[in-house]
Amino acid sequence: MTNTWMDIKNANVILVMGGNAAEAHPVGFKWVVEAKAHNKAKLIVVDPRFTRTASVADYYAPIRSGTDIAFLNGVIRYILEKGQVQHEYVKAYTNASFIVREDFKFEDGLFSGYNEKEHKYDKTSWAYELDDKGMAKVDETLQNPRCVINLLKHHVERYTPEMVSSITGTPQKQFLEICEMLAATSAPDRTLTSLYALGWTQHSIGAQNIRALAMLQLLLGNIGMPGGGVNALRGHSNIQGLSDLGLMSDLLPGYMTMPKDEDLDRATYLDKRTPKLLRPGQMNYFANYPKFFVSLMKAWYGPAATKDNDFAYDWMPKLDKVYDGLRVFDLMHEGKINGYFCQGFNPLASFPNKNKLSESLSKLKYLVVMDPLATETSEFWKNHGESNDVDASKIQTEVFRLPTTLFAEEEGSLVNSSRWLQWHWKGADAPGECRTDVAIMSDLFLKLREMYKKEGGAFPDPILNLHWPYHDAEEATPEELAKEYNGKALADIMDPNDKTKVLIKAGQQLSSFAQLADDGTTSCGTWIFCGSWTEAGNQMARRDTADPSGLGIAPNWAWAWPANRRILYNRASCDPSGKPWDAKRKLIGWDGTKWGGYDVPDFKADIPPGDAMNPFIMTNEGVGRLFALDKMAEGPFPEHYEPFENPLGTNPLHPKVVSNPAARVFDKDREHFGTNAEFPYVGTTYRLTEHFHFWTKHSKINASLQPEQFVEVGEALAQEKGIANGDRVIVRSKRGYIKAVAVVTKRIKALDVAGKRVHQIGVPIHWGFTGAARQGFLANTLTPFVGDANTQTPEFKSFLVNIEKDTDGKVPAVPEATASATMKTADAGDVDLGRRGWLFGRKRKEEV
Amino acid sequence: MALQSLDIWRRSATTTPSPQQREPIEVAKLIDVTKCIGCKACQSACQEWNDVREEIGVNVGTYQNPHDLTANSWTLMRFAEIEENGNLEWLIRKDGCMHCADPGCLKACPSPGAIIQYKNGIVDFAEENCIGCGYCIKGCPFNIPRLSEKDNKVYKCTLCSDRVSVGLEPACIKACPTQALVFGSKDDMKDHAAERIAELKERGFENAGLYDPQGVGGTHVMYVLHHADKPELYNGLAKDPQINPMVSIWKGITKPLALMAMAGAILGGFFHYIGIGPNEVEEDEEEEKA
Numbered sequence A: 001m002t003n004t005w006m007d008i009k010n011a012n013v014i015l016v017m018g019g020n021a022a023e024a025h026p027v028g029f030k031w032v033v034e035a036k037a038h039n040k041a042k043l044i045v046v047d048p049r050f051t052r053t054a055s056v057a058d059y060y061a062p063i064r065s066g067t068d069i070a071f072l073n074g075v076i077r078y079i080l081e082k083g084q085v086q087h088e089y090v091k092a093y094t095n096a097s098f099i100v101r102e103d104f105k106f107e108d109g110l111f112s113g114y115n116e117k118e119h120k121y122d123k124t125s126w127a128y129e130l131d132d133k134g135m136a137k138v139d140e141t142l143q144n145p146r147c148v149i150n151l152l153k154h155h156v157e158r159y160t161p162e163m164v165s166s167i168t169g170t171p172q173k174q175f176l177e178i179c180e181m182l183a184a185t186s187a188p189d190r191t192l193t194s195l196y197a198l199g200w201t202q203h204s205i206g207a208q209n210i211r212a213l214a215m216l217q218l219l220l221g222n223i224g225m226p227g228g229g230v231n232a233l234r235g236h237s238n239i240q241g242l243s244d245l246g247l248m249s250d251l252l253p254g255y256m257t258m259p260k261d262e263d264l265d266r267a268t269y270l271d272k273r274t275p276k277l278l279r280p281g282q283m284n285y286f287a288n289y290p291k292f293f294v295s296l297m298k299a300w301y302g303p304a305a306t307k308d309n310d311f312a313y314d315w316m317p318k319l320d321k322v323y324d325g326l327r328v329f330d331l332m333h334e335g336k337i338n339g340y341f342c343q344g345f346n347p348l349a350s351f352p353n354k355n356k357l358s359e360s361l362s363k364l365k366y367l368v369v370m371d372p373l374a375t376e377t378s379e380f381w382k383n384h385g386e387s388n389d390v391d392a393s394k395i396q397t398e399v400f401r402l403p404t405t406l407f408a409e410e411e412g413s414l415v416n417s418s419r420w421l422q423w424h425w426k427g428a429d430a431p432g433e434c435r436t437d438v439a440i441m442s443d444l445f446l447k448l449r450e451m452y453k454k455e456g457g458a459f460p461d462p463i464l465n466l467h468w469p470y471h472d473a474e475e476a477t478p479e480e481l482a483k484e485y486n487g488k489a490l491a492d493i494m495d496p497n498d499k500t501k502v503l504i505k506a507g508q509q510l511s512s513f514a515q516l517a518d519d520g521t522t523s524c525g526t527w528i529f530c531g532s533w534t535e536a537g538n539q540m541a542r543r544d545t546a547d548p549s550g551l552g553i554a555p556n557w558a559w560a561w562p563a564n565r566r567i568l569y570n571r572a573s574c575d576p577s578g579k580p581w582d583a584k585r586k587l588i589g590w591d592g593t594k595w596g597g598y599d600v601p602d603f604k605a606d607i608p609p610g611d612a613m614n615p616f617i618m619t620n621e622g623v624g625r626l627f628a629l630d631k632m633a634e635g636p637f638p639e640h641y642e643p644f645e646n647p648l649g650t651n652p653l654h655p656k657v658v659s660n661p662a663a664r665v666f667d668k669d670r671e672h673f674g675t676n677a678e679f680p681y682v683g684t685t686y687r688l689t690e691h692f693h694f695w696t697k698h699s700k701i702n703a704s705l706q707p708e709q710f711v712e713v714g715e716a717l718a719q720e721k722g723i724a725n726g727d728r729v730i731v732r733s734k735r736g737y738i739k740a741v742a743v744v745t746k747r748i749k750a751l752d753v754a755g756k757r758v759h760q761i762g763v764p765i766h767w768g769f770t771g772a773a774r775q776g777f778l779a780n781t782l783t784p785f786v787g788d789a790n791t792q793t794p795e796f797k798s799f800l801v802n803i804e805k806d807t808d809g810k811v812p813a814v815p816e817a818t819a820s821a822t823m824k825t826a827d828a829g830d831v832d833l834g835r836r837g838w839l840f841g842r843k844r845k846e847e848v
Numbered sequence B: 001m002a003l004q005s006l007d008i009w010r011r012s013a014t015t016t017p018s019p020q021q022r023e024p025i026e027v028a029k030l031i032d033v034t035k036c037i038g039c040k041a042c043q044s045a046c047q048e049w050n051d052v053r054e055e056i057g058v059n060v061g062t063y064q065n066p067h068d069l070t071a072n073s074w075t076l077m078r079f080a081e082i083e084e085n086g087n088l089e090w091l092i093r094k095d096g097c098m099h100c101a102d103p104g105c106l107k108a109c110p111s112p113g114a115i116i117q118y119k120n121g122i123v124d125f126a127e128e129n130c131i132g133c134g135y136c137i138k139g140c141p142f143n144i145p146r147l148s149e150k151d152n153k154v155y156k157c158t159l160c161s162d163r164v165s166v167g168l169e170p171a172c173i174k175a176c177p178t179q180a181l182v183f184g185s186k187d188d189m190k191d192h193a194a195e196r197i198a199e200l201k202e203r204g205f206e207n208a209g210l211y212d213p214q215g216v217g218g219t220h221v222m223y224v225l226h227h228a229d230k231p232e233l234y235n236g237l238a239k240d241p242q243i244n245p246m247v248s249i250w251k252g253i254t255k256p257l258a259l260m261a262m263a264g265a266i267l268g269g270f271f272h273y274i275g276i277g278p279n280e281v282e283e284d285e286e287e288e289k290a
């Protein structure tokens, strides 16, 4: 989130699109309810289904899954045409006036630089015109036709209300009414907040969905404002922490990126990642990249990382390509991966095309599953009847299950959607032989190190030199790790204002990432977490609810990255002269010598209003980008591309470029895409409130609230297909089928799309073949093996299916293990013994 | 404050006078249907606190699970899809005991002390005194109590009388993430409801209003409804609930009977006789479900 959960209460208009906050985030949704009850906020929901969120909304409009960009570009066109933008903000704080290179083009669905063979762009032309000093050229009169704003106007020109309605299926009248409500927030004293989640990310154009909204918010002047922003609602506890710590194959902690094959030394690596200033007088905060990086190397390699060995740069792995989950499973499928460690993750249920995943896992020599629960992945080899119809005697993969503690059985911090690091304490001891993930990983490391020591190996240095300063080498404590993430001084740090004064003594915890150095005198495991555990103690454990501004800031509750800042880009909540755009939303202000206020200013503290420095200090031009330069895979402006499986078979805007031209599709998977002739209906997967992913089906209370797998079918389609409410049905895609109960509903309507009647079918995800709920089919049996071109997030939200009545379907059983063996825990209700009772060990041969 | 007093006001089939010394405040739970997102946190908290576990059921074509109240599910989110003037609404109502001021169940109950009404308004079942005749089910204008197949006793929401007695809010209130559920003195709840209703009217729900039906003397569980003129839209919420007239007739019999002070055999025989009634009700319901 750019803003916070609490901040939602400040919004005037709340757009829930690409998410279903009431369903998937019921606790945070209280702030939406609060905004409605006490700020007269209007709640708008745009979704293929009339959802639980829609049930309490002021306005609902249906949309065809996978067409959000068409909708949002249409809104952008509307506000530009009506002039309902926050003009002063757009002019001062965005790149609207920047001049784009002459050779940048968009034609017939493609931006300039497309390489058809590689499905990739050469992005050279996606750039500003530069002057002889290397600074971007601007035209503050906005007259130059190559100004970003003029190119944008031209780009969205095609998204007329007629076209939007024809692509999205949203009735034109409703589309226009929503445009009007959103446009009204261009007033400086009104804000729009946007709440989205996987309904936007899980598309082959997912990242561009969010781009489109971010651009709209910039145009409306809602970024940096209390009650505004672009707010990603994270779907797992601590999934924000996962990305913060860089647990993606191509990321390092704090959103730094992994070196690539061609980055032969540290200088090359850093040079490519340290942005050069593009406008005079800007902060260009990422110019500090070398400080973040060297401090990370000091945290990882300690004394072994020295100036002489390039701070251990050679020990870093270098990527030849990105090893995202889809790629890894594809490699596995090709027999190129021997072993797989699966930690807190149930990939058999969580990546697309379950049958392919199951085949892939079957080709492994070994699989290690570290999890508190008996996941489907750990039993992929076991026949569970129709819902996992495999022949165990043909699968040679050896499976090790290592039971781990649950979050409530350990201490530590969780990062929530608001970027708050909140410390939590252990609620109960873990049963049986469960161990923490840290203990398991430590054991593994110590064993590997011992083996390397004894036996040598091709390249032992990265393992042998890893810094391991923990009191108990076999299990670092959460405190030790948290302090390491925060970072410490390795030599005395002097006060920059008084060079004779020691600010931080060697060995002490740092208090800000501004103290980081690129000469090896500081160590820091995650630069954005710097400040979370200082000499003053554990800031994440703070529990003061006081909120002096009344704007939901509560600065002494836990700790927010970066720098305990609650609302990002908050300098933009004031106009260039330093006055808040809206006096009722005063977050920060200039006191004559420095910036201060209720929130930590997102700006250089001593730069006065009126200076050239602009609020978007993380960019090298200082402003928000309506034109994304080379940051996105498929173009600097969002464009509507159809999902890889779509009901039209074409793209009404450019029939030659139907789907995302920069998306990566593996050859064999293309054969497994269905067509609308065979699979005429749009399928979409999602969560229900009663369950959390594939976990809570192991808990008896949750299972009782939503015991059996179902799909949602609109009344019109049900009638066409002779399906009555409660009938059993089979839903098929090109990749497989699932069986479920049909919930026939008024809440999914057929849509008129480009002259065709399109039906959508809803597929909740929560059932599988282990747990306490009735046995079901993994929903990803249906979904296609393709992801977003930037993030490779799978396209779970839009694919093609067919549906038929299952005339001899039977009520599925409750899995045996749980029916007979449940145990009671204090809070979690009855929990499947399969979860806690399992032992270390291999897949037992006698079970095969 | 005296919210938590559990002084008894009335007991079923009992004439012993109630304590008079204290005058506790009447409590109420307010269910703001317009804020409810149907998350079922309340339903799950109810199972946890009361230490009951619902069976793993089946889906019969609805989000509503289990699909009716049971001896284990004392509260249930009922889902209704309504189309009014072309506008689709998904009305989600938390169903459960209304804790009537004039409780039909208590009036109908022949077993001394099986049903109790506290002075704070909570209507509670003391299962140890329940003889399983099921007459309360007939007496209830909201069709709430459920007879357990396991012990042949009747169960329903207690408004967490055990929690309230020590100054805590009912478990469902604590669990509700949106503050659709609030708890306090009945007067405060009415004030809060009035604010909510004013806000809803501003939003164009002209018929927003409070559901506190006077046919049963008012209730200690009240609803804020967007369509207070049509409570039946909310999965058949009774428009003007009344105690079944049969109960009044029965009351006419029970008093002299009670005064006979347990002429055991006769009474037992009588209870056996009326016990047949509710069993039939159960069968009817099973048919409806099928």
Ligand code: SF4
Binding pocket: B035, B036, B037, B038, B039, B040, B041, B042, B043, B077, B094, B175, B176, B177, B178, B179, B180, B181
């Ligand atoms: S907990 Fe609150 S919001 Fe959730 S279903 Fe119950 S009353 Fe509704």
